[in-house]
Amino acid sequence: MRRIRLLTATALGLALSAAAVPPVSARTTAADAAASGAAAMGETATVRLITGDRVTVTTDVAGRRSASVEPGTGRRGVLFRTYEQDGRLSVIPSDASDLVATGRLDRELFDVTGLVAQRYDEAHTDALPLIVEQGRGAAEATVHRLAGLAEDGSAARPLKSIGAQPLRVDGDDLGTFWKQLTSGSGTSRPGARAAATPKVSGSGHWSPRIEGASEGGPGVRKPGAGAAQSGDTVKAALFRDGTQIAGAGSSWTNVEVPAGAADYRLDVSTARASGEWAYGTATDTSWSFRSAAAGEARLLPLLQLDYTVPVDGHNEVGPGRTHGVRLAVRAQDGLAAPKGVDMQVEASYDDDRTWSRAPLRARGANAFEADVKRPSGVRGDAYVTLRGSARDAAGNSVRQTVTRAYLHRG
Known part of the structure; x- marks a missing residue:
C-alpha cells in the first residue's frame, strides 16, 4: 500500500466577493x-x-x-x-x-x-x-x-x-x-x-486556487486546516480506475491506495451557507490524473486554473454584452509547466441550467482569453457561473465550476 495525501486548501467561495477574500495572483514566469x-x-x-x-x-x-x-x-x-x-x-x-x-x-x-x-x-x-x-x-x-x-x-x-x-x-x-x-x-x-x-x-480580480496534493510521505495537519467556516461545507471523493476508494468531509485527508500505476479522479465540492456570500456560493472541481508508486513524497499532477475577471469593487462587470475573462493553466507550485494544454470555457446565466461555450483565444504559455457573452434572452442584472476545463498532453485534466462567480450588470 502507499499513501496519497490530499491537501486541497480550497478557498470556499473562490470568487473575490467584494474583497472579502484576498486575491491570489498566479505565480507565473x-x-x-x-x-x-x-x-x-x-x-x-x-x-x-x-x-x-x-x-x-x-x-x-x-x-x-x-x-x-x-x-x-x-x-x-x-x-x-x-x-x-x-x-x-x-x-x-x-x-x-x-x-x-x-x-x-x-x-x-x-x-x-x-x-x-x-x-x-x-x-x-x-x-x-x-x-x-x-x-x-x-x-x-x-x-x-x-x-x-x-x-x-x-x-x-x-x-x-x-x-x-x-x-x-x-x-x-x-x-x-x-x-x-x-x-x-x-x-x-x-x-x-x-x-x-x-x-x-x-480590487478587481479573483483567482481560485487549489493546491497542495501530494503522494507518499505522511501528512502534517495544522490546527484548523481544511476546516470550513461555520455552516460551510467541503466534500472530497477519490476514485481509482473508476471506483471510489475514499471520501472526506474536509479538504484534508490521507488515503491509503494499492501499489501500482492507476488512473485517479479527485472530486472536491464546496458550498457556502452564509447569506453574506452573494458570490462564489458553490464550487465543483474534478481532476483526472495518473499516478504510480512513489518512494518519497511528491506533488500530484493536478492542473490549476487561474482567472482574471474585470470586476469592480462589488464583484460586478459592466453592462456591455460581451466581456473578456482571462485564464491560465498551470501545474502545482514546484512542478514543471504543463505542455500541450487544450482548454474550454462555458458560462451560465441561469444558475447552471443552460450553458454557452465562450469563444477562446490562445495567449501563449498556457494562457487564454474567453469572450463571455450575455444570452439574448437575459435582461437586467444576472449572475454568471463559470466552468473551465483543461487537459494537457500527459492526459491530466481539470474541470471546475464556480457558481455565481460574479454579476453581469444589465
Missing part, C-alpha cells in the same frame, strides 16, 4: 505573465500607483522586464525600490514601505506586473479601484475624507459584511488621495502612521 495581460515582449505599459507616481513597465524582446518611475507632483525627493520575484516586478516608494511592512497597504498595489495584467494600465483605465477598511477614530475620519475623492457613484455602497468601502479613484486624483490617506497621524513615526492609516487593498 516572465513569459506567462506577458501572455496573460502584462506588456508583451518589446512593448511598454504605464500604471499609476496609489501614491500617484507613474511606473512604465518595459519588456524587451528577450522577455526581460524593467521599470522606470515618474514621481507624482511634489514627490521628487521620494526614493523608489524595485523588487523582482518569480518574474514579477514591484515598485515601492520609500514613503509607503512602512505601511506595506505593517500590512496597512496591500503589497499587490505595488506589483506593477500584476496591475498591467489586470488591465489597470493607462491604456485600459483612467482609475484605480481600491477597498478601504473602515476603522475607528482617526482612521475612520480618514475614510470619510477619502470617499470624497472617489469617482461619482463609486463610493455609494459600503461593504458592511467586511466593514469596508470600495472606491474608484481617478488617476489624476491619486496624489491627493495618498496625501489624505497618510495625513491622519500627524507624525512620521511608523507605528503611529500605521495606527492612523486605514487598511487599503486592491
Whole structure:
C-alpha cells in the first residue's frame, strides 16, 4: 500500500466577493505573465500607483522586464525600490514601505506586473479601484475624507459584511488621495502612521486556487486546516480506475491506495451557507490524473486554473454584452509547466441550467482569453457561473465550476 495525501486548501467561495477574500495572483514566469495581460515582449505599459507616481513597465524582446518611475507632483525627493520575484516586478516608494511592512497597504498595489495584467494600465483605465477598511477614530475620519475623492457613484455602497468601502479613484486624483490617506497621524513615526492609516487593498480580480496534493510521505495537519467556516461545507471523493476508494468531509485527508500505476479522479465540492456570500456560493472541481508508486513524497499532477475577471469593487462587470475573462493553466507550485494544454470555457446565466461555450483565444504559455457573452434572452442584472476545463498532453485534466462567480450588470 502507499499513501496519497490530499491537501486541497480550497478557498470556499473562490470568487473575490467584494474583497472579502484576498486575491491570489498566479505565480507565473516572465513569459506567462506577458501572455496573460502584462506588456508583451518589446512593448511598454504605464500604471499609476496609489501614491500617484507613474511606473512604465518595459519588456524587451528577450522577455526581460524593467521599470522606470515618474514621481507624482511634489514627490521628487521620494526614493523608489524595485523588487523582482518569480518574474514579477514591484515598485515601492520609500514613503509607503512602512505601511506595506505593517500590512496597512496591500503589497499587490505595488506589483506593477500584476496591475498591467489586470488591465489597470493607462491604456485600459483612467482609475484605480481600491477597498478601504473602515476603522475607528482617526482612521475612520480618514475614510470619510477619502470617499470624497472617489469617482461619482463609486463610493455609494459600503461593504458592511467586511466593514469596508470600495472606491474608484481617478488617476489624476491619486496624489491627493495618498496625501489624505497618510495625513491622519500627524507624525512620521511608523507605528503611529500605521495606527492612523486605514487598511487599503486592491480590487478587481479573483483567482481560485487549489493546491497542495501530494503522494507518499505522511501528512502534517495544522490546527484548523481544511476546516470550513461555520455552516460551510467541503466534500472530497477519490476514485481509482473508476471506483471510489475514499471520501472526506474536509479538504484534508490521507488515503491509503494499492501499489501500482492507476488512473485517479479527485472530486472536491464546496458550498457556502452564509447569506453574506452573494458570490462564489458553490464550487465543483474534478481532476483526472495518473499516478504510480512513489518512494518519497511528491506533488500530484493536478492542473490549476487561474482567472482574471474585470470586476469592480462589488464583484460586478459592466453592462456591455460581451466581456473578456482571462485564464491560465498551470501545474502545482514546484512542478514543471504543463505542455500541450487544450482548454474550454462555458458560462451560465441561469444558475447552471443552460450553458454557452465562450469563444477562446490562445495567449501563449498556457494562457487564454474567453469572450463571455450575455444570452439574448437575459435582461437586467444576472449572475454568471463559470466552468473551465483543461487537459494537457500527459492526459491530466481539470474541470471546475464556480457558481455565481460574479454579476453581469444589465
